[in-house]
Each structure stands twice: as C-alpha cells, then as structure tokens.
Amino acid sequence: MDIFSHPELVSGSLANIRDKYLSAVQTETPLEYLRSHINTELETGNPPLLYNDFLKTRTLLPEVMNILPNSMQFDQKRITHEYTEIPAELIHKVRFTARDSNNTELLNIELNTFELSNKQVVITYEPETVEDQNIINSYRGLDNTPAYLVRLRPVLKVNGERTAVGKDGPADGRRL
Incomplete structure (x- = not known):
C-alpha cells in the first residue's frame, strides 16, 4: 500500500x-x-x-531444485570393500628426510597428509646442544657466529610446533 x-x-x-x-x-x-x-x-x-x-514486504518462496539425483549416476557392478574407517595402507603419507653430505640420515619421519592439510610445514635448524646455543648467544645471533664453532640439527615444525628433531647436526659447518 x-x-x-x-x-x-x-x-x-x-x-x-x-x-x-x-x-x-x-x-x-x-x-x-x-x-x-x-x-x-x-x-x-x-x-x-x-x-x-x-511498508512493502516480500516473502521468498522456497524453491525445490531437485539437483541431486535419487539414485547413483553409474551402475554398480560389485562392492569390493566396505570400511568403518580407512585402513592404514590406503591413507596417503609424506616422508621428510634430511641427510648430511656423507648420506648419514639426520631426520626421518613419515606423517599422514591429511594431518598436514592447511598447515605450515617447515624444516628449520636449531643448535644441537646448550653449549652451541650459548656460543650463538655470545656472538649475538647465528648470523654473526662462525659456522665451524656450532653444530645445528634439522627440525621439522608443523604450525610452529616441533614435530621431529634430528639426531645430530653436521660438524664444522658442513652442508646438509
């Protein structure tokens, strides 16, 4: 009106x-x-x-779209398996490995990919011992520390949390 x-x-x-x-x-x-x-x-x-x-008002009428079919879109020939949960052999996994120049394994971990989805995954390095950290602190940071003085070990972090820590670090500043 x-x-x-x-x-x-x-x-x-x-x-x-x-x-x-x-x-x-x-x-x-x-x-x-x-x-x-x-x-x-x-x-x-x-x-x-x-x-x-x-006041003018309007009411939306519900519209039944009938988009989803009421039956399968393909013929079912046979059912091979039915699961209550996905078996371990069907779950996709990713392996993270870090080796030094002598091919010695420093870090090796296998994680489910669905657990890493939409998360930040980083391989970083940290001092191997407290003494190494004290040396880095005395030089006021890793950038100022001579590489031959400290040993760093690889660390796998998922969303900022340490998931795996390497066994050893390369000695004398050698490459990984």
Whole structure:
C-alpha cells in the first residue's frame, strides 16, 4: 500500500515533512521522525492502519531444485570393500628426510597428509646442544657466529610446533 496514493489517510503535511524535520534540531533520526509523524496522522484520522501497514514486504518462496539425483549416476557392478574407517595402507603419507653430505640420515619421519592439510610445514635448524646455543648467544645471533664453532640439527615444525628433531647436526659447518 502506498501512503501517497491515499491522501485521505494523512493530511497534506506529509509533503512538507522534510522541511519540518530540518527546521529544528531533532533527537530522532529522519526515519524515526517520519514513522512517528505518520503514526500520529493515522491516529487522528482513526483508520485501523499503522506505519508498518504501508511498508512493502516480500516473502521468498522456497524453491525445490531437485539437483541431486535419487539414485547413483553409474551402475554398480560389485562392492569390493566396505570400511568403518580407512585402513592404514590406503591413507596417503609424506616422508621428510634430511641427510648430511656423507648420506648419514639426520631426520626421518613419515606423517599422514591429511594431518598436514592447511598447515605450515617447515624444516628449520636449531643448535644441537646448550653449549652451541650459548656460543650463538655470545656472538649475538647465528648470523654473526662462525659456522665451524656450532653444530645445528634439522627440525621439522608443523604450525610452529616441533614435530621431529634430528639426531645430530653436521660438524664444522658442513652442508646438509
């Protein structure tokens, strides 16, 4: 219902509502002022209508799409296995290995790939012993420490948490 199509419901002052609102300082918002003004006009005319009766509303009708078929899209020839959980031999895995220049294994771990999904996986290095850490601290950081003074061991971190720590680090600053 359009309030302007029924001039008998409100007086002609509705056309000047903007000027009335702007003529003085108001505590109400323009919408609150309009709502109270229209409700006042409707109450004086005694029709059984309120401001909310003039608001246009729309109801969405639910639409049944029937996109998913009620049967399989292929013919089932035979069922080979049914599981309550995925067996270990069907779970995808990833192996992380770190070796030194002599092909000695320093780090070797196998993890399920689904456990690594959407996580940060980093192979980093840390001092092998407390003494190595003290040497790094005395030189004020690893960048300033001579490579032959410390041993670093590989560390696998998943989301910042240590998952695997290498056995040894290469001696005398040798390459991994």
